[in-house]
Amino acid sequence: MSTAAPATAFDTRTRILNLAEELLLARGFNAFSYQHIAKELGVKPAAIHYHYPSKEELGAAIIQRQQRRLRKWRDLPRVTELTPPQQLEALLDVYRHRAARGPQVCLFGALAADFLTLPAVMQQELRTFSGELTHWLAGVLAAGRADGSLRFIGHPFSKAAQVLTTLVGSLQVARVHGEEQFHYILRQLRTELLPPSAA
Structure with a gap:
């Protein structure tokens, strides 16, 4: 029995999602349409609607996939077995990449940036994703302060939220001033969080 059709359908669905x-990372959710996707992939808009009947479903699928990536990455032995400073560096590497x-x-x-105009399901998915990442980083920071490998003042969750906000903003700044500005910000984060001997 041939499996070509399901494989092709799966490939098309993945290509659409990719x-x-x-487009979302480069332009924002409200700045692209199914027409953009269809033209780029060389298919009709109906093919996009077949796999993702609404843009809301497509947007939710993007966030859900990112959520799965986060959970898989967080639970990898090469991450869980790292020291708190190394886990922090692993996170910073994601943003460095x-x-x-470029402009993404x-x-x-x-x-x-589009949050107030996003469908409710996407708003909730984004809150869940952000919450999980913040809680994970808060745990890393708490463990690092407990063993003396990281330093900061205040509650670990508050510091985690601040660090992630800084990382998000650093990518926005890099769009305007270039990648070098991003690295300035990262170096400052490391200086503030790592003991002098490790920074």
């Missing part, structure tokens, strides 16, 4: 995510890709920002930064 391109939609790229994003900055190196992170998912949270792209959607936060």
